[in-house]
Amino acid sequence: MEQPTPWLNRASFQGRVKLPHNFDLSVFEPFILDLEEIALPALLGDKLAALKAWLDTNQYGIVAPPDDPDEEVAVDPLETLYKKVVPYLVYAAYAEYAFGGDVQATNTGMVVKERESSSSLSDTQRTQLYRNYRDKANARAVLITKYLDEQRQSCVPSAYSGEARISSSGGKTRAKSDCW
Template structure:
């Protein structure tokens, strides 16, 4: 089966300034992880797989893809049930920042025959692990904020996306790594109860 990448290096550079020297294959590895471990649990397997089916073997979106899937991916402007104008930016920004978080954390480590080491730069000083983790948390927080908008769009268009469900299982299945504390106060595909005041997760886990 052909691997479909929902974003590429040129898309990525619209949101983050990354080095032109980064190999496409290396960036694609993080995009794939973000799609498999962040986006798929969020959307749910059925909706995620249906979205991928809208792309051909070259990775281009099919000509006859329904507009609702194009809008889900790239964004649109619509009226909500209260008549308010909503500017929805699509799935792409959330996926970009999930990818960037994974890139930051993994790119700080170099695997050698004797084990993993922190990379050092000739023209600068490598960041401390604590500073790297702060950057990762910041990027995940941005990704979650965009994910909130995706969730709102899907809820507002439930009739167009019957496969979309808010699910405890999907929320629990969220990617490993630093967890975002209640600064986001988002549901992120997880229905809060009336007694829930915040979501708080310790920043103690690392990516596989």
């Protein structure tokens, strides 16, 4: 499976985590679904539904995320939000995978999957890897929260007459009715 969820594709991981070319991205699906059900509602609030609708409309975010997550090249605030959410999901899903991705449930209990030619990570190594990518995900969550706060402040409804008015916010021209 090339695209585990509408949120991420192989390009989303490039430059963020090192994966073999033939790595099956579907292993991330349970982690991404958990993040979508638990973390994203808390992080995005009422913007999650709008972002999901934007993903559906835009063929699951075919717009590639920028190399610099702070670079706001998007005119659409939902596209900008998507470009900030992708790194968060990559790092958070990878952290969860690193922590417990090789653990599998069997009829006799939980087991760790191992291969002959590789050695498994120690608990300390696994914890360090988890913390490293979790810290990156948390840093991205802070950027997302900051962006959403800026958007809310620039869209404060004030005696709105119902007529579209143009204003400038941070050097960008936008209609007053563009509050999302």
